[in-house]
Amino acid sequence: MKLYELVGRDRINGYSPFVWRSRLALEHKGLDYELVSLRFTEIKEKLSFANSKTVPVLEDKAKAVSDSWEIACYLEDTYPDRPPLFTDRSSAKLFDLQVAMPLLAPLFRTIVSDIYDILDEENQQYFRQTREPRIGCTIEEARDNFEQPFKIFKDNLWPYSQYFKSADFIGGATPVYQDYVLYGMFLWARMTSPKRLLDDGDPLLSWIERMDRLFGGLGGRMKYIG
Amino acid sequence: MKLYELVGRDRINGYSPFVWRSRLALEHKGLDYELVSLRFTEIKEKLSFANSKTVPVLEDKAKAVSDSWEIACYLEDTYPDRPPLFTDRSSAKLFDLQVAMPLLAPLFRTIVSDIYDILDEENQQYFRQTREPRIGCTIEEARDNFEQPFKIFKDNLWPYSQYFKSADFIGGATPVYQDYVLYGMFLWARMTSPKRLLDDGDPLLSWIERMDRLFGGLGGRMKYIG
Structure with missing residues (x-):
């Protein structure tokens, strides 16, 4: 199986939160896979075979599956004898x-x-052209004005901080797909940003430590790549 | 079984979103229950037997359970032969x-x-004294400035509107406890407020219609009580 992922200047460390969902789902199922690293500017050409403009794409035998949710459903349906990703798919x-x-x-x-x-420089140009219209300002303006979206993000973490006061995983005693969705987001931020998202004592930190130790400490080895 | 609920001036129609969760859970399990109606100012005395200051309280044989989440877990654990409320408790x-x-x-x-x-007037006084400190303004100020929290509420409904584009219930083909949690909130608002919360065409409206038809149309009969 091949999992197509997104890398930055270093060409090594895939950081996409959506690819992390699929990679952790593959680990959860105990399936072997090979990573194929792509930069933004390579995606269009290299993923045309899958008719996809985004990562992740999973290639399994003759089949190509794109979109992290579709990949999770594909793995669950194709490998039902492996540990279940979902207790409740809906x-x-x-x-x-x-x-x-x-x-x-x-x-x-x-x-x-x-x-x-x-x-890298070429991908910075691509990123600026495609992302600035989405956020409605320049990269530089976003750099100066991160406090407001950061506050919204932190406020919206409240249910999770509360939840992890008394639970080990969203799946209860063991992780499920929802854990990988949320953890993939934190890995993305840890790998791409020096900003510290959580305050000392936040129960989310203990959960992240538990997630970091899964699959031989795979996530725990991921550090800031800048 | 007795379910203690909260009523307003009319002394008839229980509107608490938390009581609705428990009532719908009882209906889901197909269990018989009697409703006991309380006003805010009667709760302290009438629920002292359960050591509770809030509704819902469920009295089952010699046992009293308070808090909607505890009641759901109690029903699931005590009546496992009835339809399950949870596919995934966590x-x-x-x-x-x-x-x-x-x-x-x-x-x-x-x-x-x-x-x-x-x-009624006595409960208005109680409500003002207890709720104004919580919202940090007077009832009258909140009446004049409802647009801002209303916008936050509507923005936060986004995941649900998206979800119901392609799903019948949060439980998938049939409702689960999460459906009752969300629906109880909409019943609360429908019964106590003339405000219209959702725009035409919102997929949440179709889901509410499906919820309205459950249990012989129980929820569908609930109208504005003002």
Whole structure:
């Protein structure tokens, strides 16, 4: 199996929160995979075979699956004898949406200039052209005004901080796909931004430590790549 | 079984979003229950037997259970032969928190003056004394400035509107506890406030219609009580 991922200037460390979901799902299922690293400017050409303009793409035998949610469903349906990713697929789908706008969107605005900094020059140009219209300001303006989206992001973390006061994983005693969705977001931020997102004592920090130790400490080895 | 609920001036129609969760859970399990109606000012005395200052309280044989989450867990554990409320208890617990601060809190600020209007004079006084410190302004100021919390509430509904574009219930093909948590909030608002929360065409409206038809149309019969 091949998992196509997104890298920055270093060409080594994939940081996309959506690719992390798929990579952690593959680990959860105990499946072997090879990573194929792409920069933004290479995606269009290299993923045309899958008819996809975004990572992740999973190539399994003759099949190409794009979109992290589709990949999770594909893995669950194709490898039902492996540990289940979902206890409840509809809750997992809703969770995906509950993370998208309330958390990923303000976090993107918070760290967009940091992501810019880990890219090579050609990809910085591409990133600026495609992302500035989305955020409605320049990278430099976003750099100076990260406090407002950061506050929204932190406010929207409240349910999770509360939840982890008394639970080990969103799946209860063991992680499920929702854990990988939320953790993938924190890995993305850790790898691309020097900003510290959580305050000491936040129960989310203990959960992140537990997630860091999964799969031989895979996530725990991921550091800031800038 | 007795379920203690909260009523306004009319002494008939229980409107608490937390009581609705428990009532719908009882209906889901197909269990018989009797409703006991209380006004705010009667709660302290009438629920002292359960050592509770809030509704809902469920009395089952010699046992008294307070707090809607505890009641749901009690029903699931005590009546396992009845239809399950949870497919995944930890997701349901997290969902409770995801609704609390992002939705219930701004909706309360939006309709607090409308709730005041459906109470009798003695309870209006009690409500003002206890709720004004919580919202940090007077009932009258909240009445004039409901647009800002209303916008926050509507923005935070985004994941649900998206989700119901392609799903019947949060439980998938049939409702689960999370459906009752979200629906209880909409019943609360419908019964206490003349404000219209959703725009035409919002997929949440179709889901509410499906919820309205459950249990012989129980929720569908609930109208504005002011």
